[in-house]
């Protein structure tokens with residue numbers, strides 16, 4: 853639907869307020885009820901100074917959808933790569 857939100861704007865770290873965050877990837881542990889899912893390769897912005905990571909809202913929403921799909925399929929514990937949506 854709204855896949856035009858991938859603009860790469862500069863963003864200063866909210867935690868240390870010193871450095872612009874840089875694009876990179878991170879891994880996230882997501883727990884929903886009985887499901888525990890580790891997603892690797894999530895696109896994120898990372899602060900080179902303090903190491904804080906920021907995930908875009910569209911990426912987070914996509915992640916939740918992916919987790920719900922897996923929960924519905926009966927997955928309880930898994931590790932996978934983040935999937936970018938095609939739409």
Ligand SMILES: [Zn+2]
Nearest residue numbers: 865868899902
């Ligand atoms: Zn920082």
